[in-house]
Amino acid sequence: MLQPLDTITSKLLYAKWWKYLAIILLIYTIIAGFLVPVPRLHILNETIRNLYFHVTMWFGMLLTLLLSLIYSIIYLRTNNLKYDIIAEEAVKIAAFFGILGLITGMIWAQYTWGYWWNNDPRQTSAAVAVLIYFAYLILKNSMIDPEKSAKIGAVYNIFAFFAFLSLLYIVPRIADSLHPGSGGNSALGEFDLDSRMRMVFYPAILGWTFLGLWMASIRIRMRFIEEYLRFSENN
Amino acid sequence: MILKETLALLQKELQLEWRQKYALNGLLLYIGSTVFVVYLAFLQIKPTTWVTLLWIILLFTAVNAVAKSFLQERAERQLFYYTLASPQAIILSKMIYNILLLLLIAVLGISIYSLVLGNPVQNYSLFALTVFLGSTGFSLSFTLIAAITAKASNNATLMTVLSFPVIIPLLIMLIRLSKVAVLGVEDLNLNNYLITIIAINVMAFVLSLLLFPYLWRD
Numbered sequence: 070m071l072q073p074l075d076t077i078t079s080k081l082l083y084a085k086w087w088k089y090l091a092i093i094l095l096i097y098t099i100i101a102g103f104l105v106p107v108p109r110l111h112i113l114n115e116t117i118r119n120l121y122f123h124v125t126m127w128f129g130m131l132l133t134l135l136l137s138l139i140y141s142i143i144y145l146r147t148n149n150l151k152y153d154i155i156a157e158e159a160v161k162i163a164a165f166f167g168i169l170g171l172i173t174g175m176i177w178a179q180y181t182w183g184y185w186w187n188n189d190p191r192q193t194s195a196a197v198a199v200l201i202y203f204a205y206l207i208l209k210n211s212m213i214d215p216e217k218s219a220k221i222g223a224v225y226n227i228f229a230f231f232a233f234l235s236l237l238y239i240v241p242r243i244a245d246s247l248h249p250g251s252g253g254n255s256a257l258g259e260f261d262l263d264s265r266m267r268m269v270f271y272p273a274i275l276g277w278t279f280l281g282l283w284m285a286s287i288r289i290r291m292r293f294i295e296e297y298l299r300f301s302e303n304n
Numbered sequence: 305m306i307l308k309e310t311l312a313l314l315q316k317e318l319q320l321e322w323r324q325k326y327a328l329n330g331l332l333l334y335i336g337s338t339v340f341v342v343y344l345a346f347l348q349i350k351p352t353t354w355v356t357l358l359w360i361i362l363l364f365t366a367v368n369a370v371a372k373s374f375l376q377e378r379a380e381r382q383l384f385y386y387t388l389a390s391p392q393a394i395i396l397s398k399m400i401y402n403i404l405l406l407l408l409i410a411v412l413g414i415s416i417y418s419l420v421l422g423n424p425v426q427n428y429s430l431f432a433l434t435v436f437l438g439s440t441g442f443s444l445s446f447t448l449i450a451a452i453t454a455k456a457s458n459n460a461t462l463m464t465v466l467s468f469p470v471i472i473p474l475l476i477m478l479i480r481l482s483k484v485a486v487l488g489v490e491d492l493n494l495n496n497y498l499i500t501i502i503a504i505n506v507m508a509f510v511l512s513l514l515l516f517p518y519l520w521r522d
Contacts, residue, residue: 194473197472201469201470204465211457211462217455220518221452221519223518224452224515225466227515235504
């Protein structure tokens with residue numbers, strides 16, 4: 070029997086305002102991303118526009134995974150299966166965004182470094198990070214009993230998140246690589262980012278995050294309906 | 305209280321192991337065969353290859369070692385322990401047992417490895433420290449993953465699938481640190497590597513201790 074969600078989550082899940090906002094932000098990102106003039110950096114030239122898509126998708130994935138972590142923790146505390154459903158769907162969307170991030174990264178690499186795959190530590194560790202979450206999905210699917218699947222999945226999700234963080238942030242910092250932000254390259258980080266680019270960058274992050282969460286929320290609502298139907302069939 | 309339970313459980317594990325030496329012999333055979341296959345494939349290798357192959361061998365052995373420690377206990381006995389000891393004591397005793405087992409296997413394995421493929425290590429103390437930290441790290445991370453696998457489906461494949469992506473950051477750091485030890489070069493990032501490895505170990509330890517009670521309640 071599925072218990073109800075808390076009010077904040079259920080309000081957010083069914084609300085519309087942030088979904089409209091996602092559309093507006095992404096339209097703005099695409100238009101401004103291609104029309105607003107960008108600073109010219111050596112080698113990067115106009116491809117720096119990919120920043121709005123590649124980096125922002127990764128940040129969106131990170132935020133989605135953070136949400137998934139929070140809901141896994143809430144599930145372990147409350148034992149309400151609905152929270153685990155939210156966590157699982159968030160991971161699925163995050164894995165999808167991770168693949169998109171890798172693809173946009175590869176396209177960018179092809180035009181700036183010359184190769185699709187460069188054996189670059191950040192690229193490789195990003196791919197492994199996505200593998201971690203694929204393993205989570207495999208784990209979840211390997212069990213039939215929903216409560217067992219939820220509990221074990223939640224435990225692995227929490228463990229995997231910290232492994233994911235260490236992979237994504239610690240390893241590239243120490244390695245030398247061509248990727249901006251590690252080794253000797255200038256990071257396109259907070260202090261270096263041109264303020265014109267920031268105007269598109271932050272809204273883009275929000276836009277992708279909200280789009281991802283919107284996709285997740287539709288899947289979550291479908292799962293809730295399925296569970297409800299399954300429960301009422303058996304009773 | 306937890307410490308007493310941990311020591312008692314640890315003593316039980318060590319005694320059981322010492323009577324039959326089932327896991328120890330199995331792992332020794334495993335690492336011996338792997339080293340021999342590597343030797344026959346390569347015959348002579350450069351120091352950097354030596355290091356990388358060693359860590360790959362230790363990694364696979366560690367996955368097998370820790371998987372065995374969880375997957376070979378029957379469900380009825382697990383229920384028995386559940387009623388007696390606290391979950392923190394159980395996982396703590398398993399982690400310490402795995403650390404000791406892995407350290408022993410690593411020492412013996414590296415001896416065989418050096419025997420057939422040479423020993424290009426320049427900085428012995430740093431190398432010993434790396435192997436110690438590595439065995440500890442493997443044990444701490446894999447114990448929780450093995451517990452998850454045991455609860456999920458008792459499947460060895462699942463254990464491999466879950467553990468490999470998770471252990472890669474630690475593995476990269478270990479290989480880098482041992483390259484410094486083997487080649488004897490001065491590396492500015494040395495302290496960074498050590499701190500990162502220790503941080504990953506501590507993180508795995510704390511997470512396992514916090515998360516295992518949720519797994520155990522079944």
